[in-house]
Amino acid sequence: MSSPSAALARPAATTGRPLVRLPKTRGFRAFVGLGVFFLVWQLLTTTGIVDGFMLPSPIAVAEALWQMAIDGSLWVHLGASLQRVAIGYLIACVVGIALGLLCGWWRTVSDYVRPVIEALRPIPPLAWIPITILWFGLGDAASYFLVFLGAVFPAFVATYTAVRSLDRNQMNAALCLGAKPSMLLFDVLIPASLPIVLPGLRIALGIGWMCVVTAELIAAQTGLGYLIQQSRTLFQINNVVAGMVTIGLVGLAMSAALEQVERRVNAWAPSERL
Amino acid sequence: MTMTKAAAAAPSGPSAQIEIGNVGKVYGTAGDGAVIALDGVSLTIARGEFVSLLGPSGCGKSTLLNILAGFQPATTGRILQDGHPITGPDPSRTVVFQDYALFGWMTVQKNVEFGLKAKGVGRAERAERARALIDTVRLTGFEDKYPHEISGGMKQRAAIARALAPDPDILLMDEPFGALDAQTRVLLQEEIARISSEAGKTVVFVTHGIEEAVFLADRVVVMSPRPGRIREEVLVPLPRPRTAEMRSDPWFVSTVSELWETLKPDWQKEEEVS
Ligand SMILES: Nc1ncnc2c1ncn2[C@@H]1O[C@H](COP(=O)(O)OP(=O)(O)OP(=O)(O)O)[C@@H](O)[C@H]1O
Numbered sequence: 001m002s003s004p005s006a007a008l009a010r011p012a013a014t015t016g017r018p019l020v021r022l023p024k025t026r027g028f029r030a031f032v033g034l035g036v037f038f039l040v041w042q043l044l045t046t047t048g049i050v051d052g053f054m055l056p057s058p059i060a061v062a063e064a065l066w067q068m069a070i071d072g073s074l075w076v077h078l079g080a081s082l083q084r085v086a087i088g089y090l091i092a093c094v095v096g097i098a099l100g101l102l103c104g105w106w107r108t109v110s111d112y113v114r115p116v117i118e119a120l121r122p123i124p125p126l127a128w129i130p131i132t133i134l135w136f137g138l139g140d141a142a143s144y145f146l147v148f149l150g151a152v153f154p155a156f157v158a159t160y161t162a163v164r165s166l167d168r169n170q171m172n173a174a175l176c177l178g179a180k181p182s183m184l185l186f187d188v189l190i191p192a193s194l195p196i197v198l199p200g201l202r203i204a205l206g207i208g209w210m211c212v213v214t215a216e217l218i219a220a221q222t223g224l225g226y227l228i229q230q231s232r233t234l235f236q237i238n239n240v241v242a243g244m245v246t247i248g249l250v251g252l253a254m255s256a257a258l259e260q261v262e263r264r265v266n267a268w269a270p271s272e273r274l
Numbered sequence: 275m276t277m278t279k280a281a282a283a284a285p286s287g288p289s290a291q292i293e294i295g296n297v298g299k300v301y302g303t304a305g306d307g308a309v310i311a312l313d314g315v316s317l318t319i320a321r322g323e324f325v326s327l328l329g330p331s332g333c334g335k336s337t338l339l340n341i342l343a344g345f346q347p348a349t350t351g352r353i354l355q356d357g358h359p360i361t362g363p364d365p366s367r368t369v370v371f372q373d374y375a376l377f378g379w380m381t382v383q384k385n386v387e388f389g390l391k392a393k394g395v396g397r398a399e400r401a402e403r404a405r406a407l408i409d410t411v412r413l414t415g416f417e418d419k420y421p422h423e424i425s426g427g428m429k430q431r432a433a434i435a436r437a438l439a440p441d442p443d444i445l446l447m448d449e450p451f452g453a454l455d456a457q458t459r460v461l462l463q464e465e466i467a468r469i470s471s472e473a474g475k476t477v478v479f480v481t482h483g484i485e486e487a488v489f490l491a492d493r494v495v496v497m498s499p500r501p502g503r504i505r506e507e508v509l510v511p512l513p514r515p516r517t518a519e520m521r522s523d524p525w526f527v528s529t530v531s532e533l534w535e536t537l538k539p540d541w542q543k544e545e546e547v548s
Pocket residue numbers: 301302309310311329330331332333334335336337338482502
């Protein structure tokens with residue numbers, strides 16, 4: 001396992017002097033990737049390959065964003081969306097993790113509950129919208145519910161999988177060393193599960209973020225989804241794309257932040273090495 | 275208590291630490307696909323004795339060890355530890371597993387401290403006692419490494435230190451060196467010979483290596499499969515602690531080859547089945 005191959009695997013990078021020395025951090029590469037993306041987009045629109053009426057240039061979008069940032073409307077909508085996703089996601093985590101633990105731990109519970117969950121899971125949040133409006137009307141509650149629906153299943157699946165894949169021998173080792181239930185939970189069960197649970201929760205947040213925008217397109221008076229919808233009716237295509245860009249960048253920031261947490265917490269786990 | 279044939283050969287009386295009386299284990303429900311893993315196993319193990327359980331794959335060695343550890347109940351018969359029935363895992367009987375079962379999210383130091391923490395030993399004393407044990411298994415300098423950062427042999431040393439930490443009466447080892455290369459195996463056999471005679475623990479050591487079984491044990495208990503039974507017992511007259519030279523002792527060499535001759539049919543049958 002601890003072979004010298006790790007040291008050998010890296011080819012000697014000192015032979016020959018590269019013209020430009022690029023920093024090798026992940027953050028820098030992400031920055032370059034995004035930069036190139038926006039650059040290509042800008043070129044496509046300025047050269048006229050893509051009609052500016054069909055897709056505004058990044059600069060036009062940035063201007064629209066700046067305007068909305070100055071007049072404050074961007075922050076109002078962003079704040080509304082973030083608050084909705086936070087609440088819906090929290091409820092989804094509590095319910096998803098609790099159900100995952102119950103089903104993972106007790107085979108009988110799983111036999112009863114999992115078919116129900118697996119039958120509800122394929123129904124897309126969009127299909128829930130009519131009944132959501134019927135139940136909750138056009139308020140925040142409808143958004144919470146849709147975010148919950150989007151996030152609860154990945155949270156459940158991750159927790160269930162994590163509990164099912166716990167190493168029996170590790171549990172037995174803890175038991176024969178005299179671990180009481182609290183130690184079994186906090187020193188064994190939880191840390192052993194996190195490498196599977198945390199990526200699941202990150203995916204759940206991403207889906208929740210998509211759902212809140214979907215909900216706001218239809219059932220809200222604020223939020224980034226509402227901003228897009230309203231701008232569309234006013235033919236403000238720049239604002240539409242500005243809303244989309246905000247959604248994308250916020251989603252990117254959220255998953256980057258969670259990935260950072262994962263890398264810290266799960267540094268010991270096989271998938272986090274390299 | 276009537277003296278059975280099996281018990282007659284074994285030391286018994288006040289020094290008996292483990293009494294296995296006519297233990298049977300059936301996996302699955304009787305009828306459809308039930309496996310008789312153990313059938314009428316009786317064995318008395320004295321305090322401080324080192325017993326090797328030797329036998330081909332599938333003869334129920336792990337099953338017997340797991341029942342001794344309290345991880346699973348016997349279907350029939352009874353097992354007493356110092357006169358009291360074994361009902362579940364207990365830090366007076368700790369286990370060393372073939373796949374180490376170390377806690378990957380804890381350093382070597384924290385792994386060894388686990389059993390002490392479970393006992394309620396204070397932080398400072400815990401650290402000190404763990405360091406002493408890490409020294410015993412010759413891992414000093416690797417306290418702050420995580421299991422994935424050390425070799426298989428070192429992992430097993432750490433697992434042995436962890437199992438010794440709660441100061442158990444009985445050490446149960448299930449093919450602890452099965453996953454190691456030949457050289458590491460021999461080195462660790464000598465370590466275990468040294469540690470077990472220094473610590474004066476009762477040891478039950480499961481293996482299917484004939485040499486290893488004879489080299490380490492005061493008594494080799496040979497099992498045969500389908501159903502799992504005790505076939506014969508061999509008392510090893512060599513003094514302890516065992517040292518490397520004893521491997522060339524004429525008695526050792528002839529006993530190992532005799533055992534090989536008697537076990538060959540069982541081993542061959544196992545090859546054909548699997
Ligand atoms: N949980 C289980 N459920 C059903 N059958 C089992 C279970 N565990 C073991 N068995 C069966 O019981 C028998 C004894 O298994 P056991 O693991 O005790 O053998 P072993 O001597 O330890 O073998 P090995 O040397 O391969 O580890 C085998 O036939 C095995 O298939």
